[in-house]
Amino acid sequence: xxxxxxxxxxxxxELRSEGRKALVTYIVAGDGGxxxxxxxxxxxxxxxxxxxxxxxxxxxxxxxxxxxxxGHERALANKCSLRKCLAMVKEFRSQxxxxxVILMGYANPIEKMGAEVFADNLKEAGxxxxxxxxxxxxxxxxLSELLNARNLRNIFLLTPTTSDERIRQITELASGFVYYVSxxxxxxxxxxxxxxxxxxxARIRRYTELPLCVGFGIKDGASAKAVSADGDxxxxxxxxxxxxxxxxxxxxxxxxxxxxxxxxxxxLDS
Amino acid sequence: MSKPTSPIDYAAFPxxxxxxxxxxxxxxxxxxxxxxxELQEMYQRLKNDPxxxxxxxxxxxxxxxxxxxxxxAERLTAEAGGARIWxxxxxxxxxxxxxxxxxxxxxLLAKHSGKRRVIAExxxxxxxxxxxxxxxxxxxxxAVYMGAEDVKRQSPNVYRMKLLGAEVIPVxxxxxxxxxxxxxxxxxxVTNVDDTFYIIGTVAGPHPYPQLVRDFNSIxxxxxxxxxxxxxxxLPDALVACVGGGSNAIGLFHAFLGDASVKMYxxxxxxxxxxxxxxxxxxxxxxxxxxxGNRTYLMEDEDGQIIETxxxxxxxxxxGVGPEHAWLHDIGRVDYVTANDQEALTAFRTLxxxxxxxxxxxxxxAVAYAxxxxxxxxxxxxxxxxxxxxxxxxxxxxxAIDGIEV
Numbered sequence: 001x002x003x004x005x006x007x008x009x010x011x012x013x014e015l016r017s018e019g020r021k022a023l024v025t026y027i028v029a030g031d032g033g034x035x036x037x038x039x040x041x042x043x044x045x046x047x048x049x050x051x052x053x054x055x056x057x058x059x060x061x062x063x064x065x066x067x068x069x070x071g072h073e074r075a076l077a078n079k080c081s082l083r084k085c086l087a088m089v090k091e092f093r094s095q096x097x098x099x100x101v102i103l104m105g106y107a108n109p110i111e112k113m114g115a116e117v118f119a120d121n122l123k124e125a126g127x128x129x130x131x132x133x134x135x136x137x138x139x140x141x142x143l144s145e146l147l148n149a150r151n152l153r154n155i156f157l158l159t160p161t162t163s164d165e166r167i168r169q170i171t172e173l174a175s176g177f178v179y180y181v182s183x184x185x186x187x188x189x190x191x192x193x194x195x196x197x198x199x200x201x202a203r204i205r206r207y208t209e210l211p212l213c214v215g216f217g218i219k220d221g222a223s224a225k226a227v228s229a230d231g232d233x234x235x236x237x238x239x240x241x242x243x244x245x246x247x248x249x250x251x252x253x254x255x256x257x258x259x260x261x262x263x264x265x266x267x268l269d270s
Numbered sequence: 271m272s273k274p275t276s277p278i279d280y281a282a283f284p285x286x287x288x289x290x291x292x293x294x295x296x297x298x299x300x301x302x303x304x305x306x307x308e309l310q311e312m313y314q315r316l317k318n319d320p321x322x323x324x325x326x327x328x329x330x331x332x333x334x335x336x337x338x339x340x341x342x343a344e345r346l347t348a349e350a351g352g353a354r355i356w357x358x359x360x361x362x363x364x365x366x367x368x369x370x371x372x373x374x375x376x377x378l379l380a381k382h383s384g385k386r387r388v389i390a391e392x393x394x395x396x397x398x399x400x401x402x403x404x405x406x407x408x409x410x411x412x413a414v415y416m417g418a419e420d421v422k423r424q425s426p427n428v429y430r431m432k433l434l435g436a437e438v439i440p441v442x443x444x445x446x447x448x449x450x451x452x453x454x455x456x457x458x459x460v461t462n463v464d465d466t467f468y469i470i471g472t473v474a475g476p477h478p479y480p481q482l483v484r485d486f487n488s489i490x491x492x493x494x495x496x497x498x499x500x501x502x503x504x505l506p507d508a509l510v511a512c513v514g515g516g517s518n519a520i521g522l523f524h525a526f527l528g529d530a531s532v533k534m535y536x537x538x539x540x541x542x543x544x545x546x547x548x549x550x551x552x553x554x555x556x557x558x559x560x561x562x563g564n565r566t567y568l569m570e571d572e573d574g575q576i577i578e579t580x581x582x583x584x585x586x587x588x589x590g591v592g593p594e595h596a597w598l599h600d601i602g603r604v605d606y607v608t609a610n611d612q613e614a615l616t617a618f619r620t621l622x623x624x625x626x627x628x629x630x631x632x633x634x635x636a637v638a639y640a641x642x643x644x645x646x647x648x649x650x651x652x653x654x655x656x657x658x659x660x661x662x663x664x665x666x667x668x669x670a671i672d673g674i675e676v
Contacts, residue, residue, distance in 0.1 A: 059575040060449065060561060062456045063299040069443060081573035107297055107560040112574030134297045134560065138287060161304040161463065170300075184301055185461040 007100035007128045008153050008176040011050055012211040012232065021268045022177075022233025023048055023224070024213050025261060026104065027240050028055035028071035029088055030080025036250035038091045043254040044240075045099050048265025053131065053235070056085045056105030063133045065188035071241040082109040082118070086125040093126030102155060102176075104131040110143070119146035129153030129176050137170045144173055157181050160200055164207075171208035178204060179235060180214045182227055188238035192217035194226055201230045220260075221267025228268065236264060278601070280527040283594070288477020288564075291600060293593035296476040298563045301460045310478040312382060317485065322378065329374045330489060333407075334364050336371075338490075340497035340654065345624040346641070353507065353647035355640055357657040358494050358522065361629065367659030368487060368518040369400040373469055375486030377404035380467035387411040387466045391455040393420055393448035393514070394585030394632065395427025396659055397471030402436035404469075412436040415454040417447035420584045427663050445578040448514075448588045452562050472515025473592030476563030480592050487521025494654055495525050502652055508533040508643060511656035512635040513606065514550065514586035516595045518658035527603060536595060537639040539581035540608035550579035552591050553599045553606040561589070566596040582611040582667065583631035585659075609638040617641065618661065618668060630659035631667065 015022050025044045029037050041052055055068065057075035064072065082105070089101050103122065110118045110132065122130060129152050135143060137156065144154045153176030158167060161184060171178065182197050183189055201212055214227040215235025224234035240257050247253035288294045296306060316322040330336040338359045347355045360368035373390075380388050388410050392398030398414040405412035414431055418440040421428055431438050444450040452475075459468045470479045473487075491509075498506050509526060511519035513536040526532045541549030549555065552567040559568040561576055569577050569589040581587045598604040609617070614631055617638035622628045629637060633656070640655040647653070661668075669676045 059444065059577075060453050062453045062562070063301075063460065065457070073443070076575060081575075083573065108568070108570065108576070109574035111559050111565075112557075112570065112572070133299050134563070136296060136298065136300055136303055139295055139297055157300040159299075159301040161301050163304060163307075166303065181299075181301065184463055186457045189461065 006151055006153055006176065007098065008051065011100050012177055015050060016211065016232060021228040022050045022211065022213055023261070023265055023268055024051045024053060024215070024233055024235040025049040025240060026053040026055055026235065026237035027244060028057055028068065028075045029085040030057060030075035030078045031071040031241065032244040032247065032253050033250055034078050034080060034084060036253060037088050039250055040244070040254060040257060041092045042096065043258050044261055045096060047258045047261035049261055050233070051100045051102070053102045053104045054085060054089065056082050056103050056109060058106040058109060061106060063186055065186040065238065067188045067238040068241050071245065074245070082113055086121050089125040089127045100128040102129045102131055103127055105133070107132050107135045115143050115146055119150055119152065122152055123150040127152070129155055131155035131179060133157070137166070137173050140173065148175065155179055158204055160184055160196055164203065167204055167207050171210065174208070174210060177211040177213050177232065178208060180204065180212050180231065182214050182216045185216065187216055189217055192223060192227070197227055198230050221264045224264045225267045234264070234268065277528070280524070284477060284481055288481070290594045290597035292558070293565050293596040294477055294480060295565055296563060297560045297565065298476045299460065301463060302476070305463045306476055306478070309379070312379060313478055313482050316379065316382060325378055326375055330371065334370050334374060335362065336489065337493045338362050340494060340501055343625050346621060347644065349620060349624055350641040350644035352644040352649060353651035353653050354649070355644055356506070356652060356654045358490060358654055360490060360518065360656060360658050361627070361633070361660035365400045365403050366662065367396040367400065367630065368490060368521060369397045369471060370403065371489055371521065372471070372483050372486040372517060373397070373400040373404045375482070376469045377408055380410065380469070381408060383467055385465050385467040387462065388469050389413045389415070389455050389458050389466055390469045390471060391415045391448065391451040392471060393417070393451070393587055394583065395420070395424040395431065395663060396585060398436070398438070399427050399430050399434070401469050402431040402434035405436060406434045413439060413458065415439050415441055415451040415458070417445070417451050418442050419446035420448065423667055424584055424663055425666065447584070449576065472517040473520050473594060474515045474562055474564055474566065474590055480564065480594055483517050484520045484524060484594060487517050488524040490518065490521035490656065491523060491525030494522060498652070498654065505529055505532055506654040507647065507651040508535065508653045510535045510537060510636045510640040510643065510653060512537045512586060512632045512658060513591060513595060514539065514588045514632065515590070516592040518656050520592060520594055522654070522656040523604060534604040535639060535643065536604050536606045537635045538606055538608045539583060539586035539635060540610035541580040543610050544608060548580040549608070550581040550587050550589065551608045552589060553595065554608055558596065564593045566590050566593045567599070582614060583635065585630065585632040586635065607639055609635040613638040615668065615671065627657070628661040628665070629657055630661045631664045633658045
């Protein structure tokens with residue numbers, strides 16, 4: 001991989017040229033045991049995930065619904081931290097040189113580490129970008145610059161409530177892909193409105209060529225296929241976090257998320 | 271910490287992005303930005319609208335019962351032995367605390383926004399009661415999020431909210447206190463942003479909340495300023511107020527920030543003592559970080575996780591503080607000190623016995639520090655203490671500490 005070619009850009013470009021949709025999967029680092037996360041990441045890839053969002057646990061995950069919120073609580077009870085998340089990415093990278101990995105979390109752990117140290121560590125661990133849920137465009141400038149300077153991508157959220165003017169501003173700052181939040185609500189909510197998704201993706205498309213991946217409210221292969229019809233991919237989180245929670249051990253968790261991800265992969269490719 | 275070299279125009283803060291120096295701002299998920307923009311636009315328009323101000327003033331006078339008296343506490347002064355202690359009696363407001371100043375203001379904004387539902391978070395229940403009260407008055411649906419731990423220790427206020435028609439939702443996540451209630455209220459707002467107005471109870475949260483809550487509460491200081499001139503012919507030498515999120519303190523301080531002769535003390539909850547780590551004093555023992563939509567001082571661990579706080583007062587049991595206080599702390603305009611649980615309980619008893627006024631445990635922190643401060647000052651000097659709320663809600667907590675079943 002050349003320096004100019006970030007894994008996120010490369011993977012999403014490949015998928016686009018093949019006419020396929022991206023399957024983006026999210027799990028919380030350290031949930032289900034610190035020692036099991038890297039194995040789960042490999043399982044996600046083996047079952048057909050194109051891109052992994054690794055959730056960095058935070059004590060106050062305000063944008064998460066109950067399922068992912070509890071995942072954060074379990075991970076913190078397992079003593080997971082941003083530092084350990086970075087170590088997990090590094091370990092994952094030692095066996096997988098291709099799959100893009102994004103750290104997804106909240107601003108305060110990054111602030112505590114120091115944005116520049118974070119950007120350096122992210123690069124060094126072999127991650128490809130970051131998504132900071134509570135760092136909207138107005139406050140994200142400094143971190144964006146640090147990430148850009150290291151050829152890392154800064155992923156931004158757009159939502160049904162984002163105005164056209166903001167879509168323009170945010171897409172100017174965004175890189176990698178745009179994460180479209182399909183509904184007004186927290187993660188895991190169930191009120192998916194496909195007409196609204198279609199209209200808003202068309203609205204966003206007027207402002208950017210970046211791939212558009214759609215998340216929130218995706219429960220299975222059918223909903224993944226439906227939301228990604230007008231976009232470039234689907235992001236799946238809560239159902240996977242539930243699967244980890246419902247498993248007794250690392251092996252069971254791998255089986256369960258493997259089955260779920262395979263089903264979604266088939267649906268997206270069908 | 272350095273003193274400012276040139277006079278600061280305090281009224282010019284926050285800036286148009288909601289920043290007080292490096293503090294404040296808007297750190298929320300994208301879904302909420304349009305609602306915050308809408309609120310900011312509406313507030314900017316209404317804040318200078320004479321009709322809106324007249325409606326607010328009318329409500330403060332006839333519904334809240336303002337102005338609240340400035341009362342010379344002679345026997346308390348004698349006990350402390352030093353400067354005269356004056357109490358700004360916010361405990362006499364309708365609903366029994368300063369919180370109602372803000373909820374009356376935000377209720378007017380909610381009415382203008384046309385939304386049918388209001389939500390709030392609450393610690394001790396004072397803000398929840400004040401919100402449920404204005405919601406009842408306006409016929410709005412109301413949901414109040416409250417940490418499960420606080421639901422237990424503040425049962426009288428929980429019942430009051432229910433009587434007022436509000437739904438009280440106990441929050442079981444995290445430390446089950448105010449910070450978790452605020453997370454849950456934010457989640458509700460994200461989900462119901464089209465028809466719900468979030469009435470934040472303190473000078474924290476994303477811009478424009480710290481500004482508008484401050485503006486609605488700054489009536490306290492404007493009155494205290496006028497009353498000081500009338501009652502003792504000069505400005506106070508010192509102001510003292512307790513600081514959890516900091517709305518009563520900024521309410522008292524704001525009108526005096528430009529008066530260099532007026533010293534100001536914000537009293538944080540020292541809990542079991544700063545040295546134990548079991549306290550709620552982020553300005554004394556915290557670091558800048560990002561939580562609940564703003565950058566401010568926070569209590570957190572070495573990984574940036576927010577840690578559990580402790581205070582005998584549910585209303586002060588919060589790991590953050592309003593961003594304007596963080597800024598006033600850094601520029602050295604206000605001294606932030608602490609009173610621990612024991613000192614607050616002693617002050618609670620002292621004021622009750624000396625003056626026949628049962629203060630909220632929050633306010634008892636301010637009283638405790640004011641008595642200490644008064645002893646170091648001359649008898650012809652004047653301290654104004656914000657008595658932010660009354661203690662009815664806290665008598666069960668104090669009784670339990672005394673081993674008495676009420």
